[in-house]
Amino acid sequence: LNFKELKLISIEARKKIIDMKYNSKSSHIGSAFSVLDILIFLFFNKLNINSENINDEERDRLILSKGHASAALYVTLAKKGLLSEKKLDKFYCDNGELPGHIDHTVSNGLDASTGSLGHGLSIGAGMAMASYLDKIDNNIVVILGDGEVNEGSIWESAMFISRFKLSNLLIIIDSNKLQGYDRANKILKHRKMINMWKALDFDVEEINGHSFVEMEEAINNFSYKTPKVIIANTVKGKGISFMEDKLEWHYKSPNKNESIVAKNELEKEKKELIEEGGK
Amino acid sequence: VRTTFINTLTDLAKNDERIIILTGDLGFSVFENFKNEFPDRYINVGISEQNMVGLASGMALRGKKVYVYSIIPFIIMRAFEQIRIDICYQDVDVKLVGVGGGLAYGPAGATHHAIVDLALMRSLPNMNVISPGDPIEAKSAVIQSYNTDKPTYIRLSRNGEPCIHDEKEKLVINNIKKIVEGNKVLILTTGNMLEEGKKIHEKLFKNNILIGLYSVHTLKPIDKKTIIEAANKYDFIITLEEHNIIGGLFSSVSEVLMKQNINSFKKLKKVIPYAINDEFSHNVGSQNFIRKSYGIDENQLVKDIKSLVN
Numbered sequence: 001l002n003f004k005e006l007k008l009i010s011i012e013a014r015k016k017i018i019d020m021k022y023n024s025k026s027s028h029i030g031s032a033f034s035v036l037d038i039l040i041f042l043f044f045n046k047l048n049i050n051s052e053n054i055n056d057e058e059r060d061r062l063i064l065s066k067g068h069a070s071a072a073l074y075v076t077l078a079k080k081g082l083l084s085e086k087k088l089d090k091f092y093c094d095n096g097e098l099p100g101h102i103d104h105t106v107s108n109g110l111d112a113s114t115g116s117l118g119h120g121l122s123i124g125a126g127m128a129m130a131s132y133l134d135k136i137d138n139n140i141v142v143i144l145g146d147g148e149v150n151e152g153s154i155w156e157s158a159m160f161i162s163r164f165k166l167s168n169l170l171i172i173i174d175s176n177k178l179q180g181y182d183r184a185n186k187i188l189k190h191r192k193m194i195n196m197w198k199a200l201d202f203d204v205e206e207i208n209g210h211s212f213v214e215m216e217e218a219i220n221n222f223s224y225k226t227p228k229v230i231i232a233n234t235v236k237g238k239g240i241s242f243m244e245d246k247l248e249w250h251y252k253s254p255n256k257n258e259s260i261v262a263k264n265e266l267e268k269e270k271k272e273l274i275e276e277g278g279k
Numbered sequence: 280v281r282t283t284f285i286n287t288l289t290d291l292a293k294n295d296e297r298i299i300i301l302t303g304d305l306g307f308s309v310f311e312n313f314k315n316e317f318p319d320r321y322i323n324v325g326i327s328e329q330n331m332v333g334l335a336s337g338m339a340l341r342g343k344k345v346y347v348y349s350i351i352p353f354i355i356m357r358a359f360e361q362i363r364i365d366i367c368y369q370d371v372d373v374k375l376v377g378v379g380g381g382l383a384y385g386p387a388g389a390t391h392h393a394i395v396d397l398a399l400m401r402s403l404p405n406m407n408v409i410s411p412g413d414p415i416e417a418k419s420a421v422i423q424s425y426n427t428d429k430p431t432y433i434r435l436s437r438n439g440e441p442c443i444h445d446e447k448e449k450l451v452i453n454n455i456k457k458i459v460e461g462n463k464v465l466i467l468t469t470g471n472m473l474e475e476g477k478k479i480h481e482k483l484f485k486n487n488i489l490i491g492l493y494s495v496h497t498l499k500p501i502d503k504k505t506i507i508e509a510a511n512k513y514d515f516i517i518t519l520e521e522h523n524i525i526g527g528l529f530s531s532v533s534e535v536l537m538k539q540n541i542n543s544f545k546k547l548k549k550v551i552p553y554a555i556n557d558e559f560s561h562n563v564g565s566q567n568f569i570r571k572s573y574g575i576d577e578n579q580l581v582k583d584i585k586s587l588v589n
Contacts, residue, residue, distance in 0.1 A: 032406075057342065106367060113369050118359060122330045126337020133319055134341075153361075156330035163325075186384055263495065 001044050003212040004098050006078060008141065010014045010040050011270045013075045014239050016088060016181065020071050022259045024092035026100055032072035034176035034234040035064070035143060037210045039076040045066040045212075046219055051081050054108050058136050061127050063112045064173060065120025066145035067101040073110070074098050074108030082109035119149025125161050128169040139222045146231075147179025149193050161227050166252060170204075171229045174209060176236035179249050194231065195198065202229045209234035240265055280417040281309055281378060281438045287421040288346060289313050290321065293564035297342060301335055303328050303349040305378075308350075318566040328358040335373045336365035344372050344425070346351045350384070351377035351393035353433065359399060361428075367405045367529040374427040375400075380410065380434040380470050382519025385566040389559045393434070396470075398526020400432040401499050408499040408573040409452060410434040412473025415444040416456070416496045423452040438469040443473050443494070463588055465491035465513040466580075467506075469498060469528040472519045474572070478577045479584070488588055498531050515587060517551045519575065521566075553580060 001008075013036055020180040037216045039062075040261045043049065047060040063075045071091065077083035087107075089095035099108060101115025124142035131138055148154065161169060173193075177184050197204045202226060207214040209232025218230050236250070237243025240262045254262055289312060292298040300313060304326045314321040324331045328349060335345040347354060354377050355362070366373045377396065384391035400408045411417040418466050425433040428503065450456055455467075459480060465535070468476040473494050480492045491513060493505070509516055520528040529552035536550065553575045562572045568574040 112337075112448055113364060116364055117331070119333055119361060119365055122333020122361070123337035123340065125330070126334035126339075127341050128337075129334065130338045130341035130343055131321075133343075153329040153333070156325075156327035156335065159327070159335065160324055 006040055006044060006212050007134055007273055008270065009044065009079055010037055011239075011266050011273070012041065013072070013079060015266050016075050017071045018254055018259050018262050020088060020091045021253045022073075022256070023089070025253045026092040027251045027253065028068045028100075029253060030178070030243060030246070031066065031069040031145070031176070033210070033238045033243065034236045035066065035069045035174040036072040036076070036238070037212070038143060038172055038174060038215065038232055038234075039064070039072055040079070041212055041215045043076050043080045043199065045216070046222075048138065049082070049109070051106070054082060058138055060139045061124070061141070063114065063120040063124045063140070063142045064102065064114065065114050065124075065142055066117065066148055067114030069145075069174075070100060070102045072097070073102065077107065077109045083107050117145065117148040118153040121154055121157040122159075124169055125157050125166060128161075128166040131168055132164075134168065136240075141172060142169065142171045143174055145179070146175040146177060146184050146190065146253065149173065150179075150188060155196070158197065158200050158202070162202065165226060167224045167227050168222075169227055170219070170224070171227070173229065173230050173231045174234050176234045178236045178245065178250065180250065183245070197229045202227050204229045204231065206231045206233065208232070210238055210255040221245070239269070249250045280414050280435045280440055283417045284376060284421055284433070284435060285309050285416040287418050289316065291422070291425055292317055293349075295344065295465055296320075297337055297344045299345045300349045301331050301345060303331050303353060305349050307468060319511050323406050323572055328353050329361050332358040332361035332373075333365050336361070336369060336371050339371035339373050340369065344374075346374045346376055348376045348378070350391060351396050352380045352391060355393070355399060355432070356394045360469060363403055366402045367431045370405045371430065374424055375430075375432045377432065378435045378437060380436045381472075382560070382566045382569045383437045383471065385569050386564055388563070392560060394436060394521070394523045394555050395526065397498055397522050397528070398530070399547075401526060401531065404448075406429055406499065407431040407497070408434070409497050410470035411496050412468060412470055412494045413440050413443040415446065415448055416450055416473075416494065419450040420450055420496065435472055440471065440474060450496070452497050453502060455502040456496060457491045457505070458494060461489040461491035463490070463510050463513060463561055464517065464584055465493065465514045466517045466519055467493050467495050467509075467532060468489060468519045469495045470521065472504055472521055472575075472577075475577055476519055479580045482577065485586060486585065488585065490584060495531070497529055498528065501535060502550060503535045506532055507539060510536055510539075511545040514546050514548045515551060516547060516579070517553060517580070517584070519553045519580070521570070522554055522577070524552055524556055527554060530553050533578050
């Protein structure tokens with residue numbers, strides 16, 4: 001899809017996520033909005049995952065290791081036709097279909113159960129290793145949160161991936177720079193991770209994680225000689241003026257009024273985008 | 280039992296390309312043959328157990344049968360959360376093979392003792408738990424767990440355990456193995472306490488006391504039928520294990536019995552636990568030395584059983 005089409009999907013997805021979070025009164029809308037554009041880009045323009053090959057052993061794999069951003073993945077899968085739209089209305093509720101953190105048995109479009117941080121990279125490395133052993137030429141993408149990189153298990157996996165040169169594995173770090181209770185760079189020496197990845201021979205590239213142009217260039221059809229880390233600079237709560245870069249939106253869910261205001265902002269953005277294209 | 284484990288697995292691996300071994304930088308003198316025969320399917324992932332269990336899960340999600348090997352505290356406790364989520368929640372075909380069950384690493388100290396592993400693994404949904412008592416049981420454990428795609432924990436001791444069962448014995452892994460029947464008293468052992476149970480039986484036999492002895496090599500799923508039968512046949516059921524009193528064999532047996540109508544048992548008066556009494560060992564010494572210090576050894580049991588039956 002062209003970038004404008006992707007942008008329109010992204011706006012519609014944000015509206016749906018607002019509804020889901022409003023109805024369920026659940027947390028992590030900020031985290032979902034920071035990673036959403038990455039997911040949309042991957043599923044619509046890069047990954048070989050679709051309703052025809054979903055049960056195919058040789059298709060690509062995507063692990064959203066920051067499982068608390070599940071709403072973004074659920075909506076993206078629904079937009080791609082890999083998850084029924086009806087299930088989105090049964091998110092985080094009694095007699096529900098979709099839990100707050102990912103249960104891979106819910107849909108064959110979900111490649112791993114995540115929610116406890118620091119697990120997804122090792123699982124992805126195992127999948128990449130299995131592909132290598134089976135001589136399958138597919139791509140495994142693991143999306144980490146930048147706070148998640150605090151976890152020691154991430155660096156255990158990183159050393160392994162580096163040692164075995166698993167270049168069929170792409171790591172994307174959703175770097176919204178706000179983690180559980182403070183700014184990432186105030187809690188630990190967060191930016192040092194760039195040098196740490198580099199020290200392990202990863203090819204590190206920093207991009208704007210809301211720019212489809214930059215994502216296209218950085219992902220570059222998955223043709224890497226060494227394992228790659230894309231640090232995607234993103235904005236927590238992206239797309240909604242009063243949510244952007246605010247820690248509280250790791251926890252709060254929008255109330256009725258906030259939902260209306262937020263959706264109006266998105267409607268306005270959509271209208272401008274369409275008019276701009278009309279010119 | 281370590282040698283039995285690897286020989287059995289090497290045989291299986293000849294006919295099944297899906298079998299992979301991951302080790303957390305342990306297994307000196309264990310894996311050399313496997314490594315030579317299947318260099319791509321043996322990976323030393325380094326001293327990084329969390330990553331190792333996650334890797335196993337990812338490989339299993341892509342159709343591999345993965346055997347993960349380390350010393351029990353490191354694989355079971357360090358990587359517990361990865362076992363809980365990546366293996367059990369996702370319900371994937373990964374076998375965790377731990378060595379050093381109970382006090383096998385006696386003088387190495389309590390960091391290396393494994394006395395809460397059965398409790399941890401038993402409590403995880405989807406996980407099967409096998410604790411073989413001799414090489415014959417270990418072989419059955421490897422073969423029969425291979426035939427399922429369930430997550431399984433196999434608790435091995437070390438090397439050099441004698442064969443208690445006959446070489447030709449075919450054990451069914453979910454069924455308690457009845458070694459000998461007796462009067463009044465039945466000892467249930469798990470894992471490496473089987474040998475101790477055998478010695479106790481023999482010593483009492485010389486004193487004209489005939490006790491029963493069963494080996495509970497599989498703790499989950501547990502063989503309820505045999506335990507309930509035993510409660511109708513024996514006055515006293517003794518559980519003997521190298522594990523904390525919480526969560527191991529005594530708990531497993533008690534859980535089965537307490538779910539029944541207690542008045543319905545024809546014989547049972549008491550279940551008597553011989554286990555580690557909820558403490559870390561600060562005693563330095565061999566496996567046998569520490570067993571003695573805890574009163575879970577042959578001499579203590581022979582003495583206690585004599586006074587019990589008289």
